[in-house]
Amino acid sequence: MLNMSVTRQIANVAHLRAAQFVAKLYSVASVVIYTTKICAYCGRAKALFARKGVAYSEIDVSEDDEKRLWLMKTTGQRTVPQIFINEQSVGGFDEVWALERQGELDRLLA
Ligand SMILES: N[C@@H](CCC(=O)N[C@@H](CS)C(=O)NCC(=O)O)C(=O)O
Numbered sequence: 001m002l003n004m005s006v007t008r009q010i011a012n013v014a015h016l017r018a019a020q021f022v023a024k025l026y027s028v029a030s031v032v033i034y035t036t037k038i039c040a041y042c043g044r045a046k047a048l049f050a051r052k053g054v055a056y057s058e059i060d061v062s063e064d065d066e067k068r069l070w071l072m073k074t075t076g077q078r079t080v081p082q083i084f085i086n087e088q089s090v091g092g093f094d095e096v097w098a099l100e101r102q103g104e105l106d107r108l109l110a
Pocket of ligand 1: 039091095
């Protein structure tokens with residue numbers, strides 16, 4: 001039988017896997033943005049992907065301490081947004097914006 005910590009770990013990564021699964025069906029990159037409700041940088045990140053016409057999944061961790069803890073452990077960052085492309089952590093808005101300016105974001109999304 002699975003113990004609770006393994007069960008929780010599976011639940012925490014399930015949305016990343018689900019997003020990747022659906023993205024593969026449509027041959028696009030999966031983009032998952034972890035946000036909180038009051039967060040200017042989250043708005044900027046979402047606007048960037050929307051402007052580029054890139055679909056993303058948003059996971060609001062405002063009221064989910066466990067998921068937030070998992071996010072901190074996984075990314076090593078305590079701020080939101082945290083953005084994953086194809087299940088890889090790519091950082092927050094500043095990092096994604098830097099990738100965009102360098103022309104690297106489109107390569108990751110291809
Ligand atoms: N450099 C980060 C800044 C993100 C940031 O400051 N986010 C705020 C919310 S909008 C936050 O998480 N603050 C909580 C904290 O600093 O602990 C980025 O570009 O994503």
